[in-house]
Amino acid sequence: MERDDIIEYSLHGHHDEDTGKKIRKKIWFVTILLTVITIAEVAMGAYIKQSSSIWPLIKWSFIVLTLFKAGYIVMIFMHLGDEKKALRNFILIPYFLFILYLIFIALWEALAINDALQQNVI
Amino acid sequence: MAGQSAGLDKSTLWGGKESPFQTSYGKLMMWFFLVSDALTFSGLLVSYGFTRHDAQEAWPIGEETFNSLPFLGHGYPLIYVALMTFILIVSSVTMVLAVEAGHRMDKKGVVKWMIATIIGGFFFVGSQAWEWYHFIHGSEFGKIELADGSQAIVKGHFGEIENFTVISPGRHHKKGEVIKTDLMHEYQHAALEGKLKKDSITLHDGSVARVNKKADDHMELIVKKNGKKNKIGTKIQGKRAEELYYASLYSGKKDQVIYGANLEQNEYGPQQYAQFFFFITGFHGFHVFSGVVINIIILIGVMMGIYQKRGHYEMVEKTGLYWHFVDLVWVFVFTFFYLV
Numbered sequence: 207m208e209r210d211d212i213i214e215y216s217l218h219g220h221h222d223e224d225t226g227k228k229i230r231k232k233i234w235f236v237t238i239l240l241t242v243i244t245i246a247e248v249a250m251g252a253y254i255k256q257s258s259s260i261w262p263l264i265k266w267s268f269i270v271l272t273l274f275k276a277g278y279i280v281m282i283f284m285h286l287g288d289e290k291k292a293l294r295n296f297i298l299i300p301y302f303l304f305i306l307y308l309i310f311i312a313l314w315e316a317l318a319i320n321d322a323l324q325q326n327v328i
Numbered sequence: 329m330a331g332q333s334a335g336l337d338k339s340t341l342w343g344g345k346e347s348p349f350q351t352s353y354g355k356l357m358m359w360f361f362l363v364s365d366a367l368t369f370s371g372l373l374v375s376y377g378f379t380r381h382d383a384q385e386a387w388p389i390g391e392e393t394f395n396s397l398p399f400l401g402h403g404y405p406l407i408y409v410a411l412m413t414f415i416l417i418v419s420s421v422t423m424v425l426a427v428e429a430g431h432r433m434d435k436k437g438v439v440k441w442m443i444a445t446i447i448g449g450f451f452f453v454g455s456q457a458w459e460w461y462h463f464i465h466g467s468e469f470g471k472i473e474l475a476d477g478s479q480a481i482v483k484g485h486f487g488e489i490e491n492f493t494v495i496s497p498g499r500h501h502k503k504g505e506v507i508k509t510d511l512m513h514e515y516q517h518a519a520l521e522g523k524l525k526k527d528s529i530t531l532h533d534g535s536v537a538r539v540n541k542k543a544d545d546h547m548e549l550i551v552k553k554n555g556k557k558n559k560i561g562t563k564i565q566g567k568r569a570e571e572l573y574y575a576s577l578y579s580g581k582k583d584q585v586i587y588g589a590n591l592e593q594n595e596y597g598p599q600q601y602a603q604f605f606f607f608i609t610g611f612h613g614f615h616v617f618s619g620v621v622i623n624i625i626i627l628i629g630v631m632m633g634i635y636q637k638r639g640h641y642e643m644v645e646k647t648g649l650y651w652h653f654v655d656l657v658w659v660f661v662f663t664f665f666y667l668v
Contacts, residue, residue, distance in 0.1 A: 215352040216642040219431045226432050230425065237421045241414065248410040251667045256389050265668050272663040276656055283424045283652045285645075293349040297359055305370050312374045316381030323382065 219285075236282050243271050358646045362653045365615075369657050372611065373664055376604045385561045386552050388597035390666040392483065396462055402485075409666050412455045413658060416616075419448025420655040427648045430641025435630065438644055442627045445651065449620035456613045463605065466588025468512065470519075471552070471595035472576050473584050478555025480564070481595060482573060487542035489515055495528065498535025507537065515539070522582040526574075544570060552597055605665070612661055615654050622647050 221229070247268060254264050281287035286294055349356060380387050391405035398408075422444040429437030469482035492507040492514070501507065507514075514531055515524070523530035529539050547569040551562040558564075564572060576584045586595045594602035626647045635641045 213346060213350075214640075215347065215350055215355075216640045218350070219642070219645065220433070220640070221431050223432065226428055229428050233421060233424050233428070237417070240417050244410060244413050244417065247663075247667055248406050251391055252405040252407075268663050268667050272659055275659050279420065279652055279656045279659065283420055283655075284649055285427075290348075290350050293351060293356075293359070296349070297363055301363055301366065304367070305374075308370065308374050309377070312378040313381050316378045319382040320384055 232282065236278050240275055240278060243275055247271055352642060354642065354646055355649070358649050362649060365653065366657075369608075369611075369660070372604075372608050373660060376608065376664065379598075379600050379604065383598050383600075386598055388481070388552070388601055390668075392481070392550070393596050394459070394666060398458060402467070406666060408455070408459065409662065412452060412459075413662050415448055415451050415455065416655050416658050419445050419452065420652050422448060423648045423651045427641070427645050430635070430644045433636065433641070435633070435636050438630050438635075438641060439627065442623060442630065442644070446620055446623050446627065449616055449623065449651075453613060453616055453620065456609060456616070460606075460609075463602075464588050464590070466586075466595045469547075469573070470516070470585040470587040472549070472573055474549075474551075474555060474558060474572050474576055475579075476555035476557040478551050478558040478562075479553035480549040480551045480558070480572075481597075482547065482549055482569075484547035484569075485545035487544045490540040490542065492529060492531070492537035492539060494535050494537045496536040498531060498533040500533040501531065501535040501537070507531075516585075516587050519577055519585050520583060520587070522580045522584065524577060525580070526578050547573065549573065608661060608665065612654070612657055615657065619647075619651050619654050622650065 250264050250267070254261065258264075286297065351359075394409055395405040396402050396408065397404045422441045426438050426441035426445060429441060467482070468486035469484070471479055471481050473479050489511045492511065494501045494503055494505045494507065497503045515529065517532065518524045518529045521530075524539075527538055528536050530536050547566070549564040549569045549572060551558045551560055551564075554560055586593050588595060589602040589605070591603060591606070593599060596602065626643055629635060629643060630641070635643055
């Protein structure tokens with residue numbers, strides 16, 4: 207029996223040939239961007255030693271570039287950018303709140319333990 | 329209860345028809361799963377960060393540990409893992425192209441791009457197998473325990489072992505015999521057993537042989553565990569490094585050197601380092617492998633025309649979400665395990 211009370215959301219993604227062309231162009235743009243970022247990261251990692259004075263800067267730029275790459279993958283490749291705003295926030299906000307907190311307490315604790323080890327407290 | 333809504337205006341009622349997220353059930357559930365999986369991986373990487381921050385300088389550095397290429401040997405920091413990252417990014421691109429083709433109901437396009445994705449996935453899993461093999465076997469020098477009790481990793485070019493010439497016969501080898509096979513294995517085995525002396529090696533059959541080995545080049549010791557004299561982070565180069573290294577290797581004591589990695593010890597740094605390597609890259613590799621299997625199942629469905637008949641290719645989109653997620657995780661593993 208056909209039901210008229212169900213909306214077939216699966217069909218919402220459909221598009222025509224012209225839109226497809228635009229989407230493909232965007233996909234290739236993101237591909238080149240991700241590749242260039244990866245090459246830049248490897249070059250920095252290979253040529254700048256961790257003992258160098260600018261290493262903290264390099265380390266943070268790795269983290270920023272990684273988040274940048276992750277953003278493109280999630281928003282473009284996984285189409286989260288095209289979903290409803292409610293869905294986007296519902297997935298990202300609780301995740302980020304929890305993980306940022308976890309990173310903060312874990313690393314803070316680790317540094318404290320290292321301190322204690324250095325001073326032979328434990 | 330039912331009667332209460334009777335007087336309300338129809339437009340203010342939700343009516344239960346429209347979903348708040350305007351997404352199909354399957355896709356929503358895939359997102360739920362991915363969020364929970366992301367929490368698992370975040371937990372692993374945060375615990376890695378925790379261990380690393382309390383170990384500080386003793387922790388190995390990515391470009392010192394991963395600097396080999398297949399067939400080319402050492403001296404190519406991070407190139408191999410960059411190649412792996414590139415393969416995974418490309419396979420993510422072919423996947424998104426398959427999803428796009430699905431949105432146009434282009435069955436041929438979906439098949440083409442999904443096959444490309446699966447090939448990329450196999451390449452990645454294969455690369456990871458090579459990396460594990462290399463990680464487990466380790467370098468030619470290994471990690472050495474110096475006379476003062478400190479431990480150091482060894483960099484540089486290992487002079488090739490040309491042959492062993494038997495000087496005292498054992499059960500298998502006669503005097504004067506020149507052994508040319510399985511040299512590295514015998515050498516490392518003897519080193520672990522403390523049966524390696526300045527010019528001679530005791531082989532597993534009890535025969536003693538002279539080692540003909542070329543000189544090492546550019547040797548450098550990097551101390552990773554405090555001893556009485558050498559502290560973490562100390563670097564010793566050149567002749568002095570060779571003297572210290574071989575003094576320990578030829579000391580006749582057992583287990584002065586560690587080659588490669590297992591779950592009890594490893595030549596790269598603290599014991600947890602190898603465990604995190606095996607667990608995190610292994611767990612990710614398992615995700616890639618299951619992703620390839622799921623992709624193959626969906627590809628069969630596409631080829632049979634199931635989704636064409638259904639009127640949409642949302643199954644390709646859902647497996648695509650999983651595949652992109654695997655790529656996403658690798659981006660973070662790449663940064664925090666190899667780069668930083």
